[in-house]
Amino acid sequence: MGGTVLYIDPWSGVAGDMLLAALLDAARDHPSVSALLAEAVDSLRLRGVVVNVSRGSEWGLSCTKVKVREEEAPPLRGFDDLAAVIAGSGLADSLKQRATAALRTLVEVEASVHGVALEDVHLHEVGAADTLVDVVGTLVLVDALGVQRVYVGEIPVGGGTVRLAHGQVGVPAPATVRLLEGYRVRGGPEPKELTTPTGALLVRALGAIQGPLPTLTIRHVGYGAGELRLESGPNVLRVIVGEESGPAGYSVQVPGAQTECVVELVTNLDDVTPEVVGYAVGRLRGSGALDVWTSSADFKKDRPGCILHVLVSEERVAEAAAIIFEETGSLGLRSHMWTRHVLERGWEPVEVGGFQVRVKWGRLGERIVSLAPEYDDAARVADQRKIPLRDVAELALRAARLKLGLDKEVEEGSDDRGR
Missing domain, CATH: 3.10.20 (Ubiquitin-like (UB roll))
Structure with a gap:
């Protein structure tokens, strides 16, 4: 596809402060980028809020850490309060819209989890200033680095329990689970909350496409440290910014829509009865295919037939291919990866x-x-x-x-x- 991409490598999970710190670390040789963050935070006019950025090391790995401190006890904030802070800031209109949309998603998820109306949600953890700084700061830095697409690896969520304002709950927290719907996650590697609701929100808000590190020319690498101390290794999040290598083409960004990679499997069928095709289509849909359809075509020796198309997520390719081979008798199929924008x-x-x-x-x-x-x-x-x-x-x-x-x-x- 080409273009500048950001790869989020979450070997220790994803938290909002870790992602923000990793992006700052990646841009540490560009003072103008750090200045943009400071300007954006100042424009939020959060009274009594101090953002400390420091360099240090975790298990011998050099990294950046971001700590947001409030001099007074933070007020309980609902969505209207958060939206008002952003609306009254000096951010560009596009950033205001994206930040507000992201926070609305978070509040809607919390409302759904607790079974209350959106306007009745007053969040303790989420309403704190650090959430606003993490969300706004991350969006500002992603834009400043010229990122056009975001990828993320498999996300470890941790384990055990975590104490929230409403009591002790299992890890991952309910909001984290909802925000990571559609993403591959795994438990561990330690019994702690490694991926937070704000971290999960940012993965989703950035439209991160899940998969391995794409083929790219590396330009910047950053490491962001979190608050937890882990026993197995450094609690850091790595980001890699680079120029993606791929076939000629162009990238389309759809503000407000989510972006994901899907695979289309295609095979020509010219000696299969309609009943068999119909049964195969039913099996494919029942197996979790995103879409299945056929189109009419003429093949060799002027035989009429159909072309079977199956759209699946990457992890379901093998299962769908097996169904096609078993049910249709096809001797081969073609595959192509597409970028899909969904509401x-x-x-x-x-x-x-x-x-x-x-x-x-x-x-x-x-x-x-x-x-x-x-x-x-x-x-x-x-x-x-x-x-x-x-x-x-x-x-x-x-x-x-x-x-x-x-x-x-x-x-x-x-x-x-x-x-």
Whole structure:
């Protein structure tokens, strides 16, 4: 693909202060980058907050450490408080949007974990100034280093238990688990909290693609130390910044969308019955394939057939390939890795005719840009109430827009344009 990439090498887990420190360490020969961080932190106007950056060593490994200290007890902050701090800062608008979107994700996860509304979440650990500094500082440094794509290795989360404001919980913490959905993690190597909610949030907010170190020309390497003392080795996070080597092409960044790598498996089928193809498609979908589809084609000797396409995550390639070979009798298949941009998505249940219909939503940054009723739910209501499916879908969409406050946003936008 080409371009500047950041590889997060989390052999001791990921914490927000470790990632920020590692990026500072990578840019230690560029004072202007450190100055950008100081300027960004100052612009947040966090009274009584001091950010100490120091150089030291962990188990003989030279590294940077960041410590955020508050002279007074930090107040409990909810999302509106965090968003107000960012909105009132001197950050560029694009950084404000990304930082606010990241913090909103964190607060939404906490709200989901505790079963409360977003506005009722007042976070102890997350509301502290260090979270704001970690999130804003990381985004500033990633931009300053010219990073176009982010990769991350397998993430160790630790083990044991950790005491939070709501009591003692297992490691990884509930919010960390939710934020790392879709990423490969492993327990250990020590019974401590190695990956924190803020660290997990930053991995997700940066759209990190999971995989091994890509082929690249190394430009900068940084090591960021954490607070914990480990028995097995240095508690540091390594980052590598370099120019990725790959086929000619271009990189597309979609602000507000998540980026991941997927593999497309393709095979030509010209001597397989439709029943066999259909069964193979069903098995592939049931095995966890992201998508499966066929397209018609003509092959040698003018025989009509189809091309089978299967989209899977990297870890499911072997399983999907085995199903294709077993069920279709194909003697070969092709594979290609793609970069996929996906929206954050979720479900909003609404009531139509006395029945529940789930409406899937897709969010780009802070905006919900996609709504779609679940077909099976809508079809059940249509059958029970003897009304057209399209009417059920329309009612479900209308209820979801009202519940999510989207109609209000449209009305306010119309009023603004009128003025």
